[in-house]
């Protein structure tokens with residue numbers, strides 16, 4: 554097996570597997586390398602956006618890396634990375650029982666944290682009912698996953714690329730149909746497989762588990778589910794109902810959002826004692 558093929562296999566196991574099972578001729582390999590190269594090139598041509606620095610965007614992992622929230626996100630992403638070394642883990646769904654638990658905020662911050670570690674990360678706005686991530690990132694949310702679904706254009710033309718970290722973003726787009734029928738289509742599951750070949754991580758933001766079916770469908774296509782609860786907001790009963798609705802083998806962890814105001818104070822006091830000048834990001838990306 555050539556070195557090039559071994560490198561491609563590391564970068565894209567799913568596509569190389571299909572090549573191994575099929576055409577093993579050198580023509581097949583050249584074709585495969587050409588396709589893969591053009592896809593990677595197209596990723597770098599995605600429209601750039603600057604991660605907003607305003608406090609309303611609540612992107613603490615970018616704007617306040619010395620906060621306890623940013624530290625907790627680093628711990629969570631380290632656990633995901635450790636787990637990825639032991640099993641097939643790439644597509645992570647972020648969901649919760651009800652509206653407003655913080656799914657979009659956590660998805661965006663988790664994706665930034667994973668990308669800041671230097672790994673190619675894609676954030677998908679999978680909330681076709683009330684997408685908010687385009688607004689948070691201040692990009693055009695008209696076109697995205699749902700428009701791709703109805704038009705034969707390359708998905709790479711709908712992606713945005715963050716400046717400074719290897720983070721890509723696929724907006725939900727304007728959805729004029731039943732979101733559930735788009736999400737559970739064969740086309741969507743094929744798209745996810747294709748995207749999994751290009752990225753190290755795919756973080757999917759979703760609508761609430763109750764009363765919609767969307768998050769459950771996203772869960773079946775994901776490798777792991779992060780279930781959020783918001784301190785003082787998520788009712789215990791509905792939270793327990795949402796836990797019961799998730800396949801246990803996929804439940805990676807439960808994240809308590811908006812908690813520990815006291816711990817934050819101690820953490821900041823400790824941090825500022827050690828490090829007067831806050832550092833910005835643990836890892837910066839340059840092409």
Ligand SMILES: Nc1ncnc2c1ncn2[C@@H]1O[C@H](COP(=O)(O)OP(=O)(O)OP(=O)(O)O)[C@@H](O)[C@H]1O
Pocket residue numbers: 609610611649651652653654655656657658659680683685759760761810811812
């Ligand atoms: N830890 C937090 N501290 C303070 N505000 C927060 C926190 N997490 C989220 N918020 C704010 O709460 C609101 C709801 O958060 P977000 O949109 O992330 O929730 P959601 O679960 O995605 O909601 P929906 O179910 O409607 O999609 C937003 O205004 C967000 O900025």
Ligand SMILES: [Mg+2]
Pocket residue numbers: 656657658680685758759760
């Ligand atoms: Mg949301």
